[in-house]
Amino acid sequence: GQQVMQIPQYQHVQEGEDFTTYCNSSTTLSNIQWYKQRPGGHPVFLIQLVKSGEVKKQKRLTFQFGEAKKNSSLHITATQTTDVGTYFCAGGNAGGTSYGKLTFGQGTILTVHP
Amino acid sequence: DTEVTQTPKHLVMGMTNKKSLKCEQHMGHRAMYWYKQKAKKPPELMFVYSYEKLSINESVPSRFSPECPNSSLLNLHLHALQPEDSALYLCASSPSPLRTGDNEQFFGPGTRLTVL
Numbered sequence: 001g002q003q004v005m006q007i008p009q010y011q012h013v014q015e016g017e018d019f020t021t022y023c024n025s026s027t028t029l030s031n032i033q034w035y036k037q038r039p040g041g042h043p044v045f046l047i048q049l050v051k052s053g054e055v056k057k058q059k060r061l062t063f064q065f066g067e068a069k070k071n072s073s074l075h076i077t078a079t080q081t082t083d084v085g086t087y088f089c090a091g092g093n094a095g096g097t098s099y100g101k102l103t104f105g106q107g108t109i110l111t112v113h114p
Numbered sequence: 115d116t117e118v119t120q121t122p123k124h125l126v127m128g129m130t131n132k133k134s135l136k137c138e139q140h141m142g143h144r145a146m147y148w149y150k151q152k153a154k155k156p157p158e159l160m161f162v163y164s165y166e167k168l169s170i171n172e173s174v175p176s177r178f179s180p181e182c183p184n185s186s187l188l189n190l191h192l193h194a195l196q197p198e199d200s201a202l203y204l205c206a207s208s209p210s211p212l213r214t215g216d217n218e219q220f221f222g223p224g225t226r227l228t229v230l
Contacts, residue, residue: 033218042204043157045218088156101170102219104156 002027004091006105014113019076021108023089030092032065032072033102038085046074079112086110118222120205126228129195135225137188137205146188147219148180149204157204157221163188195229202226 003026013019023032031050035043047056049065049072056063062075072089086109090102118139127133137146144165149157162170163182177199179191188205202224208217 035221042221042223043219045220048218086154101159101162104158107154107156109154 002091002093002103004089004103004105006089006108008108009106010109010111012111012113013079015081016078019079019083019110020073021087021089021110022071022073023091023105024071025091025103027070027093029069032069032092033090034063034072034074035088035090036085037088037107041085043088076110079110081112081114084110084112118205118207118220120203120222120225122225123223124226124228126230127192127195128230129197131195132191132193134192135190135203135205135227137190137222138186139207139220139222140186141207141220142185142209143207143220144185144210145208145217146182147206147208148178148188148190149206149221150199151202151204151224161190192227195227197229200227200229 004023006021006023011019031048033048034046036046037043047063049056049063052069053067054065060077064073074087076083086107088107089105092102121136125133146163148160150160151157159172160174161180166182166185177194181189181191204224205222206219208219210217
């Protein structure tokens with residue numbers, strides 16, 4: 001079945017440093033979504049990318065979808081303590097019959113030291 | 115109303131108990147989901163309801179029984195659970211059950227379940 005690998009598993013940064021997490025799928029994706037889960041919280045939708053090579057920005061966050069629609073990245077510029085949490089990518093299955101199914105990456109746990 | 119609500123927040127049950135988890139959304143979403151999440155792991159899909167019909171069952175043991183009484187409500191009935199079923203159970207909804215999962219999912223706060 002479809003697998004989505006996400007690295008790194010953990011990332012510790014000093015406040016102000018940049019952070020990047022990467023996702024790679026074993027199959028072509030129809031779309032990729034990114035979620036953030038704060039400690040003790042639930043996943044919150046950040047963004048969705050659908051087009052090959054798409055780049056979207058949200059303030060300090062930059063999201064990319066690869067040309068082959070198999071990989072994606074999330075980059076945070078100048079991290080803040082409010083960025084702490086686990087970031088998940090989740091891929092949609094291209095050409096599949098799984099209504100609404102997303103395959104989640106393992107997540108990257110981000111710690112920001114003040 | 116732009117949120118998904120879940121009750122109860124916490125639940126402790128014995129292996130012989132029967133309990134139910136409830137989820138509600140009033141955003142007019144037509145797809146609803148149950149996920150199980152263990153600590154430091156991603157959400158693991160259990161069931162998907164599409165227009166109130168069960169469309170995906172990820173080979174979940176029969177001790178978990180989902181129910182979708184109407185487009186706003188989703189229940190998960192629990193019976194004879196095992197300690198390894200202890201986890202955070204998340205409900206989510208999305209606007210429509212498109213084939214390729216194009217729509218974002220809105221998650222509820224979850225029910226923290228402990229099975230003794």
